[in-house]
Amino acid sequence: MSAAVPNANAAPIAWAGRRVLVAGGAGFLGSNLVHKLIREGASVIVVDRLLPEGGANRRNLKDVPATLHMVEGDVGDEHLIAPLVAETEFLFNLAARTSHTDSMSDPLGDLDANVVSQLHLLETIKRENRAVRIVFAGTRQVYGSPRKLPVTEEHPLNPPDLNAVHKMAAEGYHRLYDRVYGIPSSVLRLTNCYGPRMRVKDARQTFVGVWIRLLLEGKPFEVWGGEQKRDFCFSEDVIEALLAGAEPTARGRVFNVGGEVASLRELAELLVTQVEGHFIVKDFPADRKQIDIGDFAADDSAFRATTGWAPRVPLSEGLRHTVDYYRRHLTSYL
């Protein structure tokens, strides 16, 4: 099997016994991935800065076995990371700041987390262990306002905020270190991910979290605009995509990963069928409108053809799972 030839029938990776590092593993997607990998029998190490303004939450890893090795720190800390990557077979690189608005109010902080640390990480891997198979979590935000839908990987890049500029640079690093240094990497440009263990305290990670929290607290939530379409992917499907992204056929490539397209208003209406409550449609606040991208829908046919992955969880079902989770655990996320 050649790495260059798409093969939708490739056998999935057997994760049992694999040594896996999950950067950002206390965060939303990272922790869901950790749970999955542990269930599959992998030997998992988590690195996470546990920043209060990020997606990390100790509750996210509370239910995993005590054998999980948790390292609190920055992936850009070469002394911390060097001995870890020396022993690693797979790195799921989800360590990032995700807030678009924070990136505009704290440009240097976003640069440091999403670019400087990533460059240090890759330099460490280059020096210590070039066999580490990396899957980097990119973002559809790099495209900016789509010129046409659905958006393929060929769509010009026009980052609408500093977070997107920085994520664009970091994915550039991964593609480059794959090509030049042979560190096998793939980039998945994720869309609007939602599910259990996401941040719900505020909109730093996703507005869906805030909506669900407000509903569960018996308060109305605000829908800004409402007609914008987004491509929503449930965390279980994202995790399957990340695992598929580690397959040899995906190496050296950049893929969109989508889910189910709905407008914000449709999403809001789905939510209020599941939790009694209501929402208010408002105009965009000025600072958000400046960096909003309009409608988005991902063309992820390349990823499907290459790995055989497809999303399985419909939006209504994913929202139900998510709401159920926060009915039980909301207080841990406030």
Added chain:
Amino acid sequence: MSAAVPNANAAPIAWAGRRVLVAGGAGFLGSNLVHKLIREGASVIVVDRLLPEGGANRRNLKDVPATLHMVEGDVGDEHLIAPLVAETEFLFNLAARTSHTDSMSDPLGDLDANVVSQLHLLETIKRENRAVRIVFAGTRQVYGSPRKLPVTEEHPLNPPDLNAVHKMAAEGYHRLYDRVYGIPSSVLRLTNCYGPRMRVKDARQTFVGVWIRLLLEGKPFEVWGGEQKRDFCFSEDVIEALLAGAEPTARGRVFNVGGEVASLRELAELLVTQVEGHFIVKDFPADRKQIDIGDFAADDSAFRATTGWAPRVPLSEGLRHTVDYYRRHLTSYL
């Protein structure tokens, strides 16, 4: 005249009396621009770090009038830059490290110069004076290996070295600060520029410089590969492009700027018709081959249509001017 409507017949900007800041103004293109602006009667301030491994050379500004204000320092130094940009109408932003190989051996140094400093600069402008009209010197290197020729601005970005990743991020900053903060900016993706005042000591800026130096020293020069095509633009034409890039019609946009396409062997043969000497065709060294991009030719029709600019100096004539310059001044560049 609307900024959105291309207008090839726009009157060029009258530079007399304009307050212009040239970042990287002691370098190759920066200093040629300074000479031109001074001739046109502009009031020019140069900011340059004068790094020995960069394109800066004090000789480059030796012949300009003593009224030129030269500030030695980093564009990322907010205390240094704030009072300057407060008084600036136009900023030609050419402060950069340009060496592809240096960026691979010193990733953090390249990041610092080409990204961190640029973000500080734009933050300073955002705070001090959002009316500054910026022209940012980008690079065709951001495209990586072209999929088809000539390359338009729509070509996917796939930076083949860290310098290109970082220049891609910096152009992202300029487009973003234009859109979000109204700081009028345009980006010119320059190709292989050559001419008087380029670095000839080594290939950190352009291999053309090294070739000319070796010829004038009576030594053979090496042509790696030889069949690769490059798009060569003479410095006078680049300077006219930078000036045209400041016109209102170019605002908020990214443009390719090309020149004349020739293979490396053709260029070498042109040179040895002008200076007696010879060259040796060799295979690429391994570290260069990894980051080489194959053939390149720019489609700059958008820039021509928008500004009316076109290159005027044929390659043979540009090379003759360049050789003449270094016949007189070579020792100042060694």
